[in-house]
Amino acid sequence: MERNEMDWTAARHSAAHVLAAAVLRLFPGVKLDIGPATATGFYYDFDHTFTAADLPAIEEEMKKIIAADLPIVRREVDREEARELFSRQPYKLERLADIPGGESIFVYSLGGFDDLCRGPHVASTGRIGAVKLLSIGGAYFRGSEANRQLQRIYGTAFPTEEELRRHLERLEEAKLRDHRRLGRELRLFTIDPAVGLGLVLWLPRGTVIRQELQKFIAAELDRQGYEQVVTPHIAQLELFRRSGHFPYYRDAQFEPIVDRENLDRSLTYGELAGELESGQRSGFLIKPMNCPGHIQIFSSSPRSYRDLPCRLAEFGTVYRWEQSGELGGMTRVRGFTQDDAHVFCTEEQLGGEIQGCLALVRKIFLTLGMGDYRVRIGLRDPASGKYIGDGAAWAKAEAALRREVAKLGIPSREEVGEAAFYGPKIDFVVNDVLGREWQLGTVQVDYNLPARFALSYTGPDNRPHTPVLIHRAPFGSLERFCGLLIEHFGGDFPLWLAPEQLRILPISDDLTEGAEAIAQSLREKSLRVKVDGHSEPLGAKIRRAEVERVPCVAVFGRREVETGTLSIRSRICKALEGSRTAEEFAILLSREIAQRTLPDGFPGR
């Protein structure tokens, strides 16, 4: 069956209605909210507690409704009629009240089940195809935490069973790439509750990847004229009060610390917290962001326009109090290291500097073959009180971002309410294997913090001027970026990132010593090499190396000893395969590493 995107959406939307109809058949009296189509399926929200055990029966009922090929009929009703129709459905009545007066009200009917709905739908249930219910989750009514929580049932629908089966297979394959699973299997990182929720322990193999990424960035920083700095993990609470972090985002921060000299043990913890908050008592804050430290570095010496742009970079570790239910793997954590930098520049330099930042983000994505991202321009929500500064500064910053993104010539989308509290931003957003969106690289323009900190430089007119501040982090954070990179490569990292680049497999134990000597000679050429010294047949060693995603293995047996070679096999780079001496191989491998070649068959290679 041919079906365009419109029809897909309509069919899945109809599947949501069928879901609601099936639920009502099995659970009469359940209150319904709404059920739209999503990018890959559909859901419906109910005011009833379902468990996973209910899904098969509901799915069976849905299949009966689909098999019956019931017509789906639209009719227009007036408000009174609608109120009558949904008199026992309180959520429907609220949704009805959302429809502005004068707008048409439509009801879709399907085998005696009426739903308030704008449509569109397919003509009859038989046109929905193959359906599958996937999961149950909670969802707040109208998406607001202040409202009652409903139960959401997720499902998906495809024109044919075959397409559905393929989709479910893809979901299973995606789970194999989940960075939490691969992180454990490949010994990259761990999260230990004894250390703390959302606090990542980087294992030796993961640390290699992290450090290679840092080296990559550091080289680009040198090229773009950045200077690296180091700032402390805590700072005076006053500093963050001045920046605005403390009052504006204190819910997302670890509580302030009272130092020994300021501690009054006769007060309760609550009283101390109150005095810290009001400023009566001084204390320290574990830094939620690096900007104040970099700002203090900028203002630590007088600046001339000749010194600008001043580009300060730091792999800065920050800590944020994410709610417990939001934590997961490496993509959402409480302590993370940003590849952060702050560029202090003149108004005239702003456009060029933004371009420099965007170029860096794009270079990273290109190098890693990450073509599947979208660009978001995050604007402030003027109705919200969580932003600092005046409208004029915001307007200028927003205009600058729009202008520079337009020059890139790549599609972008503006989203209100996605700005940082001090300025608008350009974000690079990617999906994980499970389809969830994550913000990685970010470039933000800020007129507010320079004013709050009274930053200045001396202009050619010998008068003080306020610089513009760009905040930027091309990876976003090393934790999140690595997490997504693990999934992106499915554990098969390019050679330059691979924790172990080569494993030498001696065919018998008496060759282990010789293999170790070769390994050592290659390590001295800065290659990451290990020897598999298990007393096992070659097949077992090959298998272990493959399972552990070691990109290159070298078989080392009598033949190799006689010819002075290694027999190379690679799962990601066929060009490296064959029999050659360790020296020849080292040259080839080093070249692939230096060029940061992507794995064979990788899109973007």
Added chain:
RNA sequence: GCCGGGAUAGCUCAGCUGGUAGAGCAACGCAUUCGUAAUGCGUGGGUCGUGAGUUCAAUUCUCAUUCCCGGCUCCA
């Protein structure tokens, strides 16, 4: 934080309706010395997440709690 589900060996899991635990892989030992994805035999390893309660008896039932998972909300 909220709704729902879960937690048994390092990993993946089994363990009807209560009678203090098993498998495969991994680890370790011995034998084997092998030619491109699993050599054989053996050994060790668990206060069944934690704490209470019910019971003669709890991995199993109840409650609390911690952590994990799926959603939601949030994400400077």
